[in-house]
Amino acid sequence: MPDATGLELIAQGLREAEGESVVTDTLFFRERATLSVEPAHIRAVLAHLRARGYAFLASVHGVDYYPHEPRLGVCYELLDMANVERITVKVRVPSTAPELESVTPDAADGAGWPTANHQEREVYDMFGVVFRGHPDLRRILMPEDYEGHPQRRDFPIGGEPVIFTYNEHEALGSSE
């Protein structure tokens, strides 16, 4: 893990390279470093961190901060294998326009992260964050015709009826 000073140095480097407004917050909590960045610059930030050695994207996952806005968060867990340091990059997008640049494909600003393919699909499936430029953005765990994004905090647990033979017609809404 980079220490608190190391985190500030990384944030400083990012601000110098990508502009003052890129890093919105840094947090050093329980020996773990987190960088909050502007959603629009996520690709540039990850490319910058890759150049600094954080070349392995361990995980991409979503968080719902309901009722706080911007409500949806996406975390990128980066790992520097040579120095065994981890850093979390976090972006927040509003639930009204949950859009984010996909980091999966190769693009003009550098190589992509193929590992994010399935993981971004999962975030889309569970939270409804739309990843622009994703090669194959569709649901991955839920059925294709499923409505809603079940990991959101306002999606009720047990909100679906259990389907048995006696209630399948009411539950599935067929006319028969």
Place this chain on the structure above:
Amino acid sequence: MSEYRRREQSITLAPFEQQLEDQLEAGGDEPTQELLTLNFGPHHPATHGVLRLLVTLQGEVVRDVKPIIGYVHTGIEKTAEDKSYWKVIPVIERMDYLAYYFNAMAYCSAVETLIDVEVPKRAQYLRVIHMELNRIVSHLVWLGTSALDLGAISMFWYCFREREKILDLFEMSSGQRMHTRYFQIGGVIEDIPRGFAEKLSGFLAEMPSRVDQYGDLLNSNEIVLQRLRGTCPLDAETLLSLGVTGPLLRAAGNPWDLRKAAPYSSYEDFDFKIPVGTQGDNYDRYACRLAEMYESVKIVQQALDGLPEGPHITEDRKVALPPRHELATSMEALIHHFKLVTEGMRVPPGEVYSPVESPRGELGCFVRSDGSSKPARVHMRDPSFVNLQATSPMVKGAYIADMIATLAMLDPILGGIDR
């Protein structure tokens, strides 16, 4: 056809194959061959679970493969948000159902980091003993079923014979054979019972010779060599870009192992080696896992010999239940017990991602707390889910029989993939 189905069934062929396909389509003569799209699974004994593969074949050669998952999605991450912290452990253990101790370890270490509670040394050693035994169990199930895929039926019984002995040990320490709920936040639920150490020693003395026997049966078996050696290799760089970790990455020559790189739960105390391969083919994947079993035995032996005295769970009464006998005599203990059982523990707000090295790679648990007694988000970065993405680059251009072998060597656990 819906957009979803259309994209699901779309195939991506390499330029060379595309050329061939154009030739097939444009050729005035009667085409002599055509591409065949085959649904492989979801119910197929060789898919190791409910995995569906959409395979595009040109004769016997795999030209494209698409894994389709979600058939056993049970919403465990969502369920966990509705349970108090310590009640999450039983559901989380059911994700990757062959590596239940690892699921619990990833989750418990994340919550322990949030609470900032220290785990006693004895509990750390007990955790290591159970995790490494679990790694052997997981590898045994993998070896038995994989050998079955390759046609070596008797391996299955030999592997399950040893697995049974480990499950007996788990039953002894926790009362359960699988999904033991042995790890608790702050330690383990109970100290090991009398007789456990002797039984474990007996097993450890026997196990290396058993692994030798597996090796004798398979290592230079003509069929195994032909099926595994040189098939479907992938280099370490591609694997890393796909996020693949664990034995698959080590087989390609990259000795990345969290137990060595970023030791947790006192792994730094033990002397063990990281087996690595050179070619990154199916044979190396097999050989790495086989060698890992010896190393796990060594770790368990050292942990058992050096098992320190002391409490098996933290003495912080806000986190761990008080001992049973205190309830009759101490009012304070009774209150703590009541608070923990009814409401559960309150965890300071924050977010933590905590990875451990599971039998399949980096198993990370992300926990977000909002200060209440239930987690606001639990996410498992399951290694099988990420590793599955390597299927397509591995098997493109290989024979369909090699795809079966590769899938076996990939060792995906669908319970962990779908969660």
